[in-house]
Amino acid sequence: MRRTVNGILLLDKPIGMTSNGALQRVKRLFNAKKAGHTGSLDPLATGMLPLCFGEATKFSQYLLESNKSYEVVAKLGVRTRTADSEGDVIATHPVVGVSEERINDIIAAFTGEIEQIPPMYSALKVNGKPLYELARKGIEIERQARRVNIFSLTLEKLDLQKEEAAFQVHCSKGTYVRTLMDDIGQALGCGAHVIQLRRTYVSPYENAVMHTMSSLEEMLKNSGIEALQSCLLPVETSVNIFPAVKLSTAAMFYLRMGQPVRASFPLNSSLVRLMSDDAKFLGMGEVLPDGRVKPQRLVQVL
Numbered sequence: 001m002r003r004t005v006n007g008i009l010l011l012d013k014p015i016g017m018t019s020n021g022a023l024q025r026v027k028r029l030f031n032a033k034k035a036g037h038t039g040s041l042d043p044l045a046t047g048m049l050p051l052c053f054g055e056a057t058k059f060s061q062y063l064l065e066s067n068k069s070y071e072v073v074a075k076l077g078v079r080t081r082t083a084d085s086e087g088d089v090i091a092t093h094p095v096v097g098v099s100e101e102r103i104n105d106i107i108a109a110f111t112g113e114i115e116q117i118p119p120m121y122s123a124l125k126v127n128g129k130p131l132y133e134l135a136r137k138g139i140e141i142e143r144q145a146r147r148v149n150i151f152s153l154t155l156e157k158l159d160l161q162k163e164e165a166a167f168q169v170h171c172s173k174g175t176y177v178r179t180l181m182d183d184i185g186q187a188l189g190c191g192a193h194v195i196q197l198r199r200t201y202v203s204p205y206e207n208a209v210m211h212t213m214s215s216l217e218e219m220l221k222n223s224g225i226e227a228l229q230s231c232l233l234p235v236e237t238s239v240n241i242f243p244a245v246k247l248s249t250a251a252m253f254y255l256r257m258g259q260p261v262r263a264s265f266p267l268n269s270s271l272v273r274l275m276s277d278d279a280k281f282l283g284m285g286e287v288l289p290d291g292r293v294k295p296q297r298l299v300q301v302l
Contacts, residue, residue, distance in 0.1 A: 007232030047199035
């Protein structure tokens with residue numbers, strides 16, 4: 001029988017595995033009833049993939065919409081159909097006139113708010129179908145550019161002998177790092193594609209411990225399924241960036257009935273964490289214009 005598991009696991013996704021494949025494998029390790037991931041990482045990519053179990057799945061959207069950070073290595077001189085090493089080569093050019101100075105000049109234009117056209121090889125859905133399904137059939141459709149924010153883009157290393165450039169990227173939700181590298185390669189005049197990609201964190205989990213698949217399997221083998229519980233972060237960590245509102249027992253009662261309640265102090269956020277008098281997480285609330293808070297998404301008693 002599947003177990004009720006609540007919490008968030010920060011998985012260090014291995015290379016070559018889809019995000020859903022990683023989710024299903026970890027879900028089986030925990031023998032969990034309900035679990036979901038918070039946005040796909042390409043099979044080529046490694047790094048932080050938050051997995052939400054049980055009640056935490058109610059708040060996965062906040063992690064989907066959060067900022068991310070990546071380490072990426074691009075191969076210069078070659079463009080591919082997927083903008084990474086898994087795609088067919090579509091163009092090659094000599095890597096000439098490329099220097100750290102020139103790259104730094106070019107990436108300045110890719111910092112801040114920019115527009116990106118989502119790649120055909122992506123999980124973005126159009127009319128209910130992922131774009132990659134159409135791309136595999138040789139179908140290309142027009143995609144609307146989307147605004148994303150590149151908070152920082154840093155050249156870490158340029159190896160002209162290997163024709164590789166390494167970058168660090170801190171960006172908003174919806175950013176395609178593959179597209180970013182392809183666009184930079186186009187601006188350099190030689191083309192580029194991603195050969196290594198690692199997501200170092202998903203906000204608010206900067207500097208948090210990630211768990212590898214092998215370490216989870218070893219823990220299960222040596223210490224049993226209960227030991228895996230120690231790897232889970234509390235559900236409320238996914239929304240810790242929002243201000244907290246402490247509610248009285250009476251206010252909690254009416255809130256659970258779906259009614260707006262009065263907050264205990266003035267608020268400057270449209271969304272708030274709802275906490276009980278004894279500091280238990282209740283869920284998320286929306287602040288109304290009159291200062292009351294209405295329930296948006298509540299947890300069952302954990």
